[in-house]
Amino acid sequence: MPKTVIQKINLAEKFSSFADYYKPRIAAELNGQMVKLVKFDSPFVWHHHDHEDEMFLVVKGRFKMEFKEQDGRERHEWIEEGEFIVMPRGTEHRPVAEQECWIVLFEPASTLNTGNVTNERTVAELQHV
Ligand code: NI
Numbered sequence: 001m002p003k004t005v006i007q008k009i010n011l012a013e014k015f016s017s018f019a020d021y022y023k024p025r026i027a028a029e030l031n032g033q034m035v036k037l038v039k040f041d042s043p044f045v046w047h048h049h050d051h052e053d054e055m056f057l058v059v060k061g062r063f064k065m066e067f068k069e070q071d072g073r074e075r076h077e078w079i080e081e082g083e084f085i086v087m088p089r090g091t092e093h094r095p096v097a098e099q100e101c102w103i104v105l106f107e108p109a110s111t112l113n114t115g116n117v118t119n120e121r122t123v124a125e126l127q128h129v
Pocket of ligand 1 (some may be wrong): 047048049054093113114115
């Protein structure tokens with residue numbers, strides 16, 4: 001078994017250690033899932049993930065999650081501090097922030113931030129924080 005260093009994570013400290021937006025960092029890993037930290041500040045891009053469900057937990061600020069129901073209807077939910085939302089696999093979605101917002105993501109290691117879309121906002125190699 002690989003040697004694991006057990007240590008607590010302080011979210012305020014971790015979020016203070018980086019200043020860029022839509023660039024997720026890996027804070028921890030468990031059961032094949034990653035705990036990623038990311039800051040939003042603007043509208044992202046519409047995308048979906050074929051194989052992964054994604055969880056977005058708001059630690060600071062708020063953002064609007066725009067998404068399409070299975071019948072194609074567009075909906076949105078404002079996710080406030082202390083709230084989270086899960087985007088099931090296959091769901092078209094787009095996070096939209098109007099100001100800085102801190103998010104914790106739970107998703108498998110394989111999840112690409114832009115899902116099925118590749119563009120200048122795609123981050124393939126994630127840094128640890
Ligand atoms: Ni996504």
